[in-house]
Amino acid sequence: MQTDTMLTVQDLNVYYGAIHALKGISFELKKGEIVALIGANGAGKSTTLSTISGLIRPRQGSIIFEGKDITMAPSEQIVRLGIVQSPEGRRIFATLTVMENLEMGAYTRSNKAEIQDGLAEVFKRFPRLDERRKQLGGTLSGGEQQMLAIARAMMARPALLLLDEPSMGLSPILVEQIFDIIHDINEDGTSILLVEQNAQMALSISDRAYVLETGRIVMSGDAQEMLHDPSIVEAYLGGGH
Amino acid sequence: MTPNGTPNSKDTLFIQSLRKGWLGKVFLILIGLAALWKLGVSLADNPVLFLQQVINGLQLGFVYALIALGYTMVYGIVRLINFAHGDVFMVGAFVGFYTIARFQFHTWPERLFPGLPQWLVLGVGTVTVVLISMAICALLAFTIERVAYKPLRNAPRISALITAIGVSFFLEYFGALQFVFTPNFVTFERPFSVQNWQINNLGIQALPSGQSPADNSIIISNIALIIVLASILLLLLLQFIVQGTRVGKAMRAVAYDKQTARLMGINVDGIISITFAIGAALAGAAGILYATAFPQVYFVMGIIPGLKAFVAAVLGGIGSIPGAVVGALIMGQAEVLSAAYISTPMRDAVAFSILVIVLLVRPTGIFGEPEREKA
Ligand SMILES: Nc1ncnc2c1ncn2[C@@H]1O[C@H](COP(=O)(O)OP(=O)(O)O)[C@@H](O)[C@H]1O
Ligand SMILES: [Mg+2]
Numbered sequence: 269m270q271t272d273t274m275l276t277v278q279d280l281n282v283y284y285g286a287i288h289a290l291k292g293i294s295f296e297l298k299k300g301e302i303v304a305l306i307g308a309n310g311a312g313k314s315t316t317l318s319t320i321s322g323l324i325r326p327r328q329g330s331i332i333f334e335g336k337d338i339t340m341a342p343s344e345q346i347v348r349l350g351i352v353q354s355p356e357g358r359r360i361f362a363t364l365t366v367m368e369n370l371e372m373g374a375y376t377r378s379n380k381a382e383i384q385d386g387l388a389e390v391f392k393r394f395p396r397l398d399e400r401r402k403q404l405g406g407t408l409s410g411g412e413q414q415m416l417a418i419a420r421a422m423m424a425r426p427a428l429l430l431l432d433e434p435s436m437g438l439s440p441i442l443v444e445q446i447f448d449i450i451h452d453i454n455e456d457g458t459s460i461l462l463v464e465q466n467a468q469m470a471l472s473i474s475d476r477a478y479v480l481e482t483g484r485i486v487m488s489g490d491a492q493e494m495l496h497d498p499s500i501v502e503a504y505l506g507g508g509h
Numbered sequence: 510m511t512p513n514g515t516p517n518s519k520d521t522l523f524i525q526s527l528r529k530g531w532l533g534k535v536f537l538i539l540i541g542l543a544a545l546w547k548l549g550v551s552l553a554d555n556p557v558l559f560l561q562q563v564i565n566g567l568q569l570g571f572v573y574a575l576i577a578l579g580y581t582m583v584y585g586i587v588r589l590i591n592f593a594h595g596d597v598f599m600v601g602a603f604v605g606f607y608t609i610a611r612f613q614f615h616t617w618p619e620r621l622f623p624g625l626p627q628w629l630v631l632g633v634g635t636v637t638v639v640l641i642s643m644a645i646c647a648l649l650a651f652t653i654e655r656v657a658y659k660p661l662r663n664a665p666r667i668s669a670l671i672t673a674i675g676v677s678f679f680l681e682y683f684g685a686l687q688f689v690f691t692p693n694f695v696t697f698e699r700p701f702s703v704q705n706w707q708i709n710n711l712g713i714q715a716l717p718s719g720q721s722p723a724d725n726s727i728i729i730s731n732i733a734l735i736i737v738l739a740s741i742l743l744l745l746l747l748q749f750i751v752q753g754t755r756v757g758k759a760m761r762a763v764a765y766d767k768q769t770a771r772l773m774g775i776n777v778d779g780i781i782s783i784t785f786a787i788g789a790a791l792a793g794a795a796g797i798l799y800a801t802a803f804p805q806v807y808f809v810m811g812i813i814p815g816l817k818a819f820v821a822a823v824l825g826g827i828g829s830i831p832g833a834v835v836g837a838l839i840m841g842q843a844e845v846l847s848a849a850y851i852s853t854p855m856r857d858a859v860a861f862s863i864l865v866i867v868l869l870v871r872p873t874g875i876f877g878e879p880e881r882e883k884a
Binding site: 321322323343344346347348352353355359361362363364368371372373375376420424 | 755758759761762764765766768769770771772773774775776
């Protein structure tokens with residue numbers, strides 16, 4: 269069967285020592301989709317992304333990306349294959365300039381002209397970063413750092429972008445702005461796996477969503493339907509909206 | 510200890526000042542003033558002698574800088590005090606000894622192209638010798654890192670530290686074997702002969718060997734010049750690598766945050782290996798320069814210069830590249846001036862007192878920043 273499935277996660281089990289952080293989660297993402305992974309703090313969202321990126325090894329289960337088994341692939345190779353993560357807490361290299369941070373994003377690419385094109389594209393999307401090219405990453409505001417984190421990931425020209433809590437710690441206006449940008453990036457052809465605690469925002473721009481609770485997927489479905497399902501609103505979106 | 514000596518309302522003023530270490534600081538400031546006074550008097554007394562000491566200190570300081578960089582870069586990237594680093598410096602000096610005395614590599618251009626001018630032969634030949642030493646030290650450090658340190662990357666820091674001490678002993682006593690470097694002092698053959706110049710109120714004159722200098726002259730040797738120039742060249746090269754190249758930027762990224770560096774597709778282990786190799790290459794060059802200035806090599810010759818370079822790195826702020834250079838230049842001066850104006854054995858005491866003082870007063874050193882909490 270020839271499907272347009274891009275990423276398939278099968279029965280993933282991840283442990284931190286004795287802590288069973290992911291208890292057999294399975295989900296998939298189709299080319300071109302934004303899929304949201306929502307759930308409370310400690311549910312296992314970041315662990316899922318870290319495992320896909322090859323930072324953590326699962327004890328059981330598999331991760332298939334575009335037909336290749338990448339479960340045990342080194343992170344470097346995963347980036348080269350086109351899965352790039354913008355991590356939780358932005359993790360900007362504070363001692364590197366904005367420009368150098370972007371260059372690190374493009375680390376796996378060698379074609380100078382393509383990198384230049386990537387830079388031009390990123391600066392068009394984030395004019396703020398263009399103005400701050402020479403500034404150290406650590407001196408940016410929270411919103412600018414989040415933009416830089418996404419821009420840095422985009423420099424690797426991902427086919428699949430993993431975003432871990434891009435709204436964390438940002439003002440509502442900035443959150444709005446960041447989500448618009450995420451939406452645009454997806455429109456331009458990048459598939460996105462979006463991890464969020466801000467479920468409302470995440471669902472509003474996603475195609476589909478999975479709800480994670482203490483290491484298990486407890487619900488999944490169409491994002492718009494979930495957004496309007498009273499029981500989900502009650503349980504996961506803080507209710508009353 | 511309370512963080513940052515936050516005042517506690519219950520404490521008396523006296524306790525508070527004790528806690529903030531004011532007594533110690535006042536004491537240190539007094540010592541510092543006394544030292545400055547002594548130096549000022551010496552300078553006024555005999556400026557020529559003083560200047561001569563400063564020049565000697567500069568030569569020593571630059572050698573320390575080349576070694577200190579290896580400590581600071583490795584610490585910056587894996588938080589390890591690589592106590593075997595001084596022994597890599599020793600190996601570098603011995604590689605110089607073998608390539609020159611045994612294999613005559615310093616004159617290879619002449620054998621290949623007879624009739625070349627002598628300065629060109631020795632220039633190219635000496636650079637070759639230094640490059641061989643740098644390459645072998647880089648390879649050695651690469652191997653040490655892979656065999657001894659990498660398996661301990663996630664072990665408690667103390668394990669790696671103890672391993673480093675073990676590697677240090679291994680290099681020293683493996684070197685002491687009869688068929689390796691021997692347990693003896695070995696005379697280092699300089700690739701070129703010493704040339705002194707004297708500078709005094711009559712200007713600069715070449716000083717034929719064996720002739721004693723005129724009164725009130727400063728002596729500068731070709732060796733001092735070469736050490737200072739070669740070191741500056743290597744420092745500029747390092748600066749270019751770290752600031753300007755893709756690998757250098759990756760080194761800084763890895764030093765800051767390994768996990769995120771991996772998310773960028775950076776081969777973190779590879780970058781760590783390169784960092785060890787670059788630090789060791791600088792130590793290898795330092796080994797040859799040091800042996801050219803003090804032409805005697807032996808299997809434990811790396812311990813004291815290694816420790817002093819370590820102090821220099823701590824003084825400058827371990828992890829900081831400019832800090833290592835500044836710290837090393839200060840150490841060079843402190844050592845030479847205390848030998849000249851206090852007493853010769855005092856120079857080691859002063860060097861290590863600096864370590865104690867830095868650790869007490871400003872553990873982060875001159876350029877260091879407080880340790881960032883790792884996520
Ligand atoms: N490095 C770690 N060591 C031990 N336990 C961890 C570690 N990282 C996460 N955990 C635990 O794994 C579970 C999932 O964490 P995480 O994936 O960070 O959740 P989320 O991103 O959904 O907030 C939590 O119980 C957390 O305490
Ligand atoms: Mg998380």
